Amino acid sequence: xxxxxxxxxxxxxxxxxxxxxxSGVSYYRNSKAKDTTPLETVLEKSSDLTTQKLVITDVFExxxxxxxxxxxxxxxxxxxxxxxxxxxxxxxxxxETDNKITVTIPHCTIxxxxxxxxxxxxxxxxxxxxxxNVNQDDLLEVVSEAESRAKKQANSSEYxxxxxxxxxxxxxxxxxxxxxxxxxxxxxxxx
Numbered sequence: 001x002x003x004x005x006x007x008x009x010x011x012x013x014x015x016x017x018x019x020x021x022x023s024g025v026s027y028y029r030n031s032k033a034k035d036t037t038p039l040e041t042v043l044e045k046s047s048d049l050t051t052q053k054l055v056i057t058d059v060f061e062x063x064x065x066x067x068x069x070x071x072x073x074x075x076x077x078x079x080x081x082x083x084x085x086x087x088x089x090x091x092x093x094x095x096e097t098d099n100k101i102t103v104t105i106p107h108c109t110i111x112x113x114x115x116x117x118x119x120x121x122x123x124x125x126x127x128x129x130x131x132x133n134v135n136q137d138d139l140l141e142v143v144s145e146a147e148s149r150a151k152k153q154a155n156s157s158e159y160x161x162x163x164x165x166x167x168x169x170x171x172x173x174x175x176x177x178x179x180x181x182x183x184x185x186x187x188x189x190x191x
Contacts, residue, residue, distance in 0.1 A: 050086040051108055051172055052165035056150050062142055076125040079146040083154040084114040085165035091191075092173075100185045103173050107190055108165035110154050117146050166190070 057080045085108045093104040122143060154161050170188045177186045 048086055048111075049089050049169065049172065050084045050111070051168040052085045052161055054083045054085075054154055054159055054161045056081055056083060056153050058146070058149055058153065060145075060149060062145065077122065077142050077146060078125070079117050079122040079150070081115060081117050081121055081147075081150050083150060083161065084111045085109065085154075085161050086111065087169060093191075096184070098184070100187060101177055101181055102187045102189065103177060104189050104191055105169060105173060108162055108169055110151070110161070112151075115147050115150050115154070117143055117150065119143075122146060 057078070059076055059078045061074065062077050063074045087106050087108050089105075091106045095102045095104075124142070153159060157163075173188045174186050177188075
């Protein structure tokens with residue numbers, strides 16, 4: 001009787017161990033399949049990747065009109081805008097080997113749309129006297145001049161916007177790929 005109970009207990013234990021092993025292997029296979037992400041999709045979800053922002057605040061003197069006292073108006077223009085730089089991830093190229101992932105990206109450029117200055121971002125301070133005020137066309141020229149100045153400042157090496165954007169792009173892309181690299185080395189280089 002004791003031998004029969006021992007055999008039944010051993011058979012039940014063998015069945016439970018088998019079920020446990022089968023469940024563990026199934027779970028491991030399913031979790032491995034779910035965690036596998038094609039490397040191309042890591043970047044495709046982003047489209048344009050902004051890697052650096054620069055807030056520009058500037059004041060410049062402007063003069064509109066030609067006839068002193070009657071139409072000539074001198075004023076100061078103060079504006080603020082945020083300029084962004086980044087790259088189009090659709091231009092990135094990915095090469096993988098067993099021990100390395102190489103991602104080649106374009107150098108960052110300034111997003112021209114980010115330079116648009118809104119009327120809320122511009123203040124005009126009158127420094128001269130004119131009988132006739134500045135008209136709307138003159139104000140549009142002032143906004144255009146402010147955008148041109150912002151673009152020039154963003155492109156200047158003094159602020160280093162594009163250099164910082166490139167450095168951040170390397171760090172961001174490396175970080176994205178290290179999450180799915182499975183221990184492989186991630187190398188980011190420019191075209």
